[in-house]
Amino acid sequence: MRISINRNADTPIYLQIKNQLRDMIFSGVLPEDFLLPPERSLAKTLEVNRSTVIKAYQELKADGLVDSHVGRGTVILSQAAKKLSLMEGYINPLPWYQLFTESITSSNDTIIGDIMAMTGGDVISFAGGIPAPNLYPVKIMEEIQKELFQKNGQELFLHSPVEGYYPLRESISYLLRQRQQITASPKDVVVLSGSQQGLDFAARIFIRPGDTVIVEEPTFFGAIQIFRSAGARVIGVPIDNDGMRIDVLESLLVRHKPKFIYTLPTFQNPSGVTLSLERRYQLLNLAYQHQLPIVEDDPYGELYYGNTPVPPLKALDRHGYVIYLSTFSKALFLGLRVGWVAAPPQVLAKFAHLKQMTDLHVNTPAQLLLDAFIRRGDYERHIALLRQEYAERRNIMLKALEKYKIPGISWNKPEGGFYIWCRLPDNIVRHKLVANAGKRGVVFLPGEAFYPDGTQGDTHIRLNYTFAKPQQIEEGIKYLMQAVRETVAASSEQENKRNIKPLV
Ligand SMILES: Cc1ncc(COP(=O)(O)O)c(C=O)c1O
Structure with missing residues (x-):
């Protein structure tokens, strides 16, 4: 049984799971009496919350396709496929994810395409690894x-x-x-x-x-x-x-x-x-x-x-x-x-x-x-020009980081290349930082993308200094640091709330 999640799709994840299971029931890939994986283990395999899988199973139950009992798990009901075929207007879908090879099914990561898409308009992009267009x-x-x-x-x-x-x-x-x-x-x-x-x-x-x-x-x-x-x-x-x-x-x-x-x-x-x-x-x-x-x-x-x-x-x-x-x-x-x-x-x-x-x-x-x-x-002439220009952009970014820095932030000084690797304050909720920076028109790359198992790196972000115009770099860093400050404050507030003990 293969389920593929597209985190960038508009369809909520629980519906993606439900729809794919439903299609598998209809096409006979999941037969009658088939025991679906326990919610916890499917959630772990798909790297989603357990509540997302619970919701998907509940929806299938509401459609009369599965039954679930404590201790017995969730099973495909007999006649479930037939029931689906009788639903008005329901056309047997092509089970695409069953047809894809393993290598493609396991790779939903669209990060490169997403970065390409993040570089237009008024956005100040520190995300890509793109050379300066004006040069x-x-x-x-x-x-x-x-x-x-x-x-x-x-x-x-x-x-x-x-x-x-x-x-x-x-x-x-x-x-x-x-x-x-x-x-x-x-x-x-x-x-x-x-x-x-x-x-x-x-x-x-x-x-x-x-x-x-x-x-x-x-x-x-x-x-x-x-x-x-x-x-x-x-x-x-x-x-x-x-x-x-x-x-x-x-x-x-x-x-x-x-x-x-x-x-x-x-x-x-x-x-x-x-x-x-x-x-x-x-x-x-x-x-x-x-x-x-x-x-x-x-x-x-x-x-x-x-x-x-x-x-x-x-x-x-x-x-x-x-x-x-x-x-x-x-x-x-x-x-x-x-x-x-x-x-x-x-x-x-x-x-x-x-x-x-x-x-x-x-x-x-x-x-x-x-x-x-x-x-x-x-x-050779062009490389000489790039060295000068990129060194200058790197220096502008380093200066801006210093100017707007907040406690807990640190970074390296690269002697070449395109990137500054920036450490965030410890207690920051990184996906909230992406959203808060996005609101201010600044994009960057989150550190997780650079770790093979994706479970590390949430303490870091990668900042590219070659693509944004020199005059945008300081502004972008200023907004980014505002976003960091806001995210840290919200994270600490949430943490404090969690730590409040009820009066007895
Ligand atoms: C380390 C590294 N290798 C390879 C590539 C891909 O480069 P190309 O555009 O030549 O395919 C990149 C581009 O970002 C890169 O940073």
């Missing part, structure tokens, strides 16, 4: 595009090789060598539709249902979703100011025998921390000892605001254990959907095969555009 090199791109139309004509709209447009692979190889100390020939690179596609391919290549994947905790929610929907158990390793705790990792490797380690060692999303050089070597050594691939996700490494960060794991790896993913989404624009993987040849062949099966190749004009942008030296 997009639109004029330069227009110029390049004109040249490409004149020079390349039809080639611009022809197919490209599955592995990517070769000159772009050369350009990426050049960037990796010049800027990241990574030696990878053009043939060691495959162009992808964003690094998100690389995560999906890594999951498809390595994960069988029930396998374990190790990630940092917190980590990028997109990766958690992908690994989960491939059937993996996603186990988190805590981080501190120097990145992943390698001492904890070691015992997890022995206990869980994972398929690979997924890590964001540089300006991690969401925490902003960077894995120290010493730990990078320790991590590689552990991978060698346990014969484990490392999937290194590095979208932010170029965007540093102080000293050059330590080299990527891929640059330090002498034995071909690291699969390196990166993207143009953070340094340029998300909309082009171009990322890449640099990996050992055996792995790259699998990536290319999956690319061919999934969507043949990355869009040709986007690849030519990016290649020309890099070859003209515009990429």
Whole structure:
């Protein structure tokens, strides 16, 4: 019996449960005399309140489809399906959730789509991981595009090789060598539709249902979703100011025998921390000892605001254990959907095969555009500009946090990347904070999204400083802190009420 809850739907959750059970009765998936799961256990499985399940069962009872007795539980009545078919106008519904595969049924998480939707209008958004639109090199791109139309004509709209447009692979190889100390020939690179596609391919290549994947905790929610929907158990390793705790990792490797380690060692999303050089070597050594691939996700490494960060794991790896993913989404624009993987040849062949099966190749004009942008030296100039501008926006946000801070709030100072990881006062009811900030036109990402089991992280929120305009950042933080203050006050009031003892 599979029930799927959509928390963003307008239909109340108890009705979603009731309707799906009713459809299952009608279609015969739940036969007569079938004992429904106890309310408490169904509530636990679906991660809803017990009262929600009770209400759904009560509704089914009121429709005469189930009966319930204390001690016996809730059973499907005989003739229930027939009764439904006799109801006027009742058409046998298609039981969609029974048809979906397990991976899709278990994933109702629409967080990425929701963030995309949260960035328009008058909202001050600290939610997404989107580069500043006013810095997009639109004029330069227009110029390049004109040249490409004149020079390349039809080639611009022809197919490209599955592995990517070769000159772009050369350009990426050049960037990796010049800027990241990574030696990878053009043939060691495959162009992808964003690094998100690389995560999906890594999951498809390595994960069988029930396998374990190790990630940092917190980590990028997109990766958690992908690994989960491939059937993996996603186990988190805590981080501190120097990145992943390698001492904890070691015992997890022995206990869980994972398929690979997924890590964001540089300006991690969401925490902003960077894995120290010493730990990078320790991590590689552990991978060698346990014969484990490392999937290194590095979208932010170029965007540093102080000293050059330590080299990527891929640059330090002498034995071909690291699969390196990166993207143009953070340094340029998300909309082009171009990322890449640099990996050992055996792995790259699998990536290319999956690319061919999934969507043949990355869009040709986007690849030519990016290649020309890099070859003209515009990429390097643009990165230099971003470093200045984003450092300034980060500083504005840090200053505003300091100015409006309230007791119990703390945050880190990221040396690069897109995010500030902010700790909330202890007793705050986080979903009320989302609502109170929303009322004031400010959105952010709640910390739970970044934890594999979703039960931690309610003490933190992620604040992005690259998307909002500099003049909006201070205002947004001011409103956010007002919302925090209001939520803390309401939470304490509620707590006080609960603690009042009746007079005897
Ligand atoms: C850590 C990390 N990996 C991957 C991605 C996906 O990037 P792309 O747009 O290249 O698919 C993101 C985007 O937010 C990210 O933060």
